[in-house]
Amino acid sequence: MSGGRGTAEIRLRGVEKRFRTARGEEQVALAGVDLDVAGGDFVCLVGPSGCGKSTLVNLMAGFERPTAGRVAMDGAPVNGPDPDHILIFQDYGLYPWKTVLENVLFGLQARKVSPADARERAREALEMVGLEAAAGLHPHELSGGMKQRVAIARALAVEPSVLFMDEPFAALDAFTRLHLQEELVRIWEERRPTVVFVTHDLDEAIYLGQRVVLMAPGPGRIQRILPVGLPRPRERTRADFAGVRRELFEAFQLVHRDAAGEQEYSI
Amino acid sequence: MLAGLKKNAAPVASLAAFAIVWQLAARRYPPERFPAVTDVLRAVAELADNGTLWSDIAVSLARFSGAYLLAAGTAVPLGLFLGRFPRFHKAVDPLVQVLRPISPIAWFPLAVLWFGIGNAPAVFIIFLSAFFPIFFATVGAVRAIPPVYLKVAANFGANPGMTFLRVIVPAAFPGIMVGLHIAVGTAWIHLVAGEMLGAQSGLGFMIVDARNFLRTDRIMAGMLLVGGLGLCIYRAMRALERGFGRRWGASP
Numbered sequence: 001m002s003g004g005r006g007t008a009e010i011r012l013r014g015v016e017k018r019f020r021t022a023r024g025e026e027q028v029a030l031a032g033v034d035l036d037v038a039g040g041d042f043v044c045l046v047g048p049s050g051c052g053k054s055t056l057v058n059l060m061a062g063f064e065r066p067t068a069g070r071v072a073m074d075g076a077p078v079n080g081p082d083p084d085h086i087l088i089f090q091d092y093g094l095y096p097w098k099t100v101l102e103n104v105l106f107g108l109q110a111r112k113v114s115p116a117d118a119r120e121r122a123r124e125a126l127e128m129v130g131l132e133a134a135a136g137l138h139p140h141e142l143s144g145g146m147k148q149r150v151a152i153a154r155a156l157a158v159e160p161s162v163l164f165m166d167e168p169f170a171a172l173d174a175f176t177r178l179h180l181q182e183e184l185v186r187i188w189e190e191r192r193p194t195v196v197f198v199t200h201d202l203d204e205a206i207y208l209g210q211r212v213v214l215m216a217p218g219p220g221r222i223q224r225i226l227p228v229g230l231p232r233p234r235e236r237t238r239a240d241f242a243g244v245r246r247e248l249f250e251a252f253q254l255v256h257r258d259a260a261g262e263q264e265y266s267i
Numbered sequence: 268m269l270a271g272l273k274k275n276a277a278p279v280a281s282l283a284a285f286a287i288v289w290q291l292a293a294r295r296y297p298p299e300r301f302p303a304v305t306d307v308l309r310a311v312a313e314l315a316d317n318g319t320l321w322s323d324i325a326v327s328l329a330r331f332s333g334a335y336l337l338a339a340g341t342a343v344p345l346g347l348f349l350g351r352f353p354r355f356h357k358a359v360d361p362l363v364q365v366l367r368p369i370s371p372i373a374w375f376p377l378a379v380l381w382f383g384i385g386n387a388p389a390v391f392i393i394f395l396s397a398f399f400p401i402f403f404a405t406v407g408a409v410r411a412i413p414p415v416y417l418k419v420a421a422n423f424g425a426n427p428g429m430t431f432l433r434v435i436v437p438a439a440f441p442g443i444m445v446g447l448h449i450a451v452g453t454a455w456i457h458l459v460a461g462e463m464l465g466a467q468s469g470l471g472f473m474i475v476d477a478r479n480f481l482r483t484d485r486i487m488a489g490m491l492l493v494g495g496l497g498l499c500i501y502r503a504m505r506a507l508e509r510g511f512g513r514r515w516g517a518s519p
Contacts, residue, residue: 061422063418063421063422080421081418081421081422081424082422082424083422083423083424085422086422086423087418087422089415089418089419091413091415093413093415093416093418093419095416095419095434095437095438097437097438097440106419106420106423106425106433107423107424109429109433110420110423110424110425110426110429111423111424158423
């Protein structure tokens with residue numbers, strides 16, 4: 001645990017990850033992955049299922065070790081999870097026995113922030129996601145979108161320099177998803193953490209990312225890195241958005257076709 | 268009031284029908300073999316009058332709660348520990364699996380040999396009957412904790428003590444509660460058995476004592492009391508569970 005705030009620059013070199021399946025067969029989840037993420041960047045990882053995008057973000061967040069290669073944060077190898085690099089999950093990971101406020105306080109208590117200070121920072125984080133009124137509710141009283149906002153507030157409260165997000169909006173309905181995408185961009189512009197965002201939704205990736213990393217399966221690898229030069233706020237209906245979209249879809253269809261030849265999968 | 272009456276009408280009617288059938292059937296037999304409802308109720312009143320009823324209930328409840336708390340106090344910590352460390356669990360699992368199918372009653376000869384006659388063998392048997400359900404529920408509850416809870420704790424840098432007390436224990440709590448609930452039932456059943464075999468007091472002893480004097484009405488009175496008290500304890504446990512359930516959200 002570094003604790004201190006670096007510029008949060010991530011560097012991956014020749015990263016490979018092999019798993020042993022339940023049947024004892026060895027499976028290559030990732031092979032030969034090189035990637036640089038600059039501090040304050042917003043990178044989206046997209047690709048069909050089985051391309052290892054979730055594994056990749058777990059490697060960067062320190063929950064998995066690479067079988068070969070190097071994963072480094074600000075030049076130092078990643079040895080485990082770090083409270084300065086928070087991973088946000090699709091299923092929120094909220095504690096059902098705690099109220100919204102207590103959930104947000106958890107990270108601050110783990111860091112031994114004084115109770116008065118922690119309360120102040122938790123309130124601030126809840127305000128940032130627009131949930132200050134829900135502080136006393138329990139997670140089961142919230143909608144999916146609200147739950148994910150609590151998870152985001154819990155992360156923001158500890159002011160991490162990196163946010164890893166593993167398909168955080170995949171379980172939400174379309175309107176909530178659009179709304180949360182806008183909120184995430186606003187928070188990112190305000191706080192400027194480095195964000196690595198995993199999604200299988202190409203539109204989401206184009207709307208959010210400074211760069212979109214397109215991955216391919218069998219073995220999981222990076223197929224293409226596409227800079228998204230669109231000015232913000234981005235308009236999903238504008239011609240320039242459609243242009244990037246077309247480019248990404250064409251690249252994606254190539255991956256899709258290659259993958260379909262090798263294995264069955266669904267997007 | 269009327270709605271309450273309507274809701275309870277069917278159970279009250281079935282109880283009344285049962286009592287009537289019992290009363291009529293008992294007419295055909297001598298009361299030493301099959302006493303009527305009225306005989307049994309008279310026996311309860313008699314026992315209440317001479318005071319043995321209250322002392323036997325007090326003794327039984329004390330044994331029950333003492334042994335139950337002892338079982339909960341050992342099975343929960345042990346289950347939390349073994350659920351958390353699968354290696355230790357794997358090591359002791361065969362032993363536990365051999366001990367589990369042995370009926371607590373089968374321990375009775377050893378219990379008397381080791382502890383003599385009195386409180387100890389009954390408490391020991393109740394303890395055994397409560398220990399295993401609580402232990403297995405606790406181990407299962409800890410092992411069923413969603414990995415994401417632990418990932419979040421690790422990510423925010425929670426130390427092992429905080430992870431244990433603030434994440435593992437509360438996350439396992441609803442599952443532990445299920446074990447505590449089952450154990451109330453098994454412990455109460457074995458209370459009577461334990462007291463029938465080794466004790467000189469309590470509801471179980473009351474039944475055995477009544478048999479020795481061929482007081483069939485008192486045997487049935489004892490059985491009714493065991494059933495009624497068991498129901499009360501079960502109800503109290505459920506009320507407690509509901510209280511926790513509200514706090515824990517959707518899961519019971």
